[in-house]
Amino acid sequence: MSRYLNVLLAIFLIFLFFVPLICISILVLVTSKGPVLYFSKRIGKNGDVFFMPKFRSMMPDTPVVATDLLGSPDKYLTPVGCFLRKTSLDELPQLLSVLKGDMNFVGPRPALFNQIDLISLRDKKGVNKLTPGITGWAQVNGRDELSIPEKVSFDVEYIQKQSFLFDLKIIWKTALKVIKRDGIL
DSSP, X not given: OOHHHHHHHHHHHXXXXXXXXXXXXXXXXXXXXXXXXXXXXXXXXXXXXXXXXXXXXXXXXXXXXXXXGSSSGGGGBOTTHHHHHHTTGGGTTHHHHHHHTSOEEESSOOOBXXXXXXXXXXXXXXXXGSOOEEEOTTGGGTGGGSOHHHHHHHHHHHHHHOSHHHHHHHHHHHHHHHHHTTTOO
């Protein structure tokens, strides 16, 4: 999907979800201490670091690691965190990253800055040359259940099949997974 379409879609969705964005902000603010947004240090296109916003669903003292490495992530959730994560509403602020150009709607999910094994394998396979996405081919094919080599394999497959229609297919599959709450921690 072109940069122009990414920006238009982001603007449309910000207007569409304006009231829910405000309501979620208030819920996060009144149910736990700390800021409304959490800025996660991520690896973007060409290995550039950027800060990806999310609604804060975890307590401020949560270790900065991938969710699947927390052991029991539920103990770190805020009172509304479980709901935000299960509905993927915590991801809505990433629309700002799309507007800024740090992310697209579809692309490899940006690695955390400390996921060295994922970053180095993506570098080796040329995946880090792409702008990361809110969703991606690996996301709809297993998300956190995938091993790092499997994720990168799906990322490479995305590079090979990348097209507007393939992006639409990934967005459609993402919507179905969110509705079914499939693979969401």
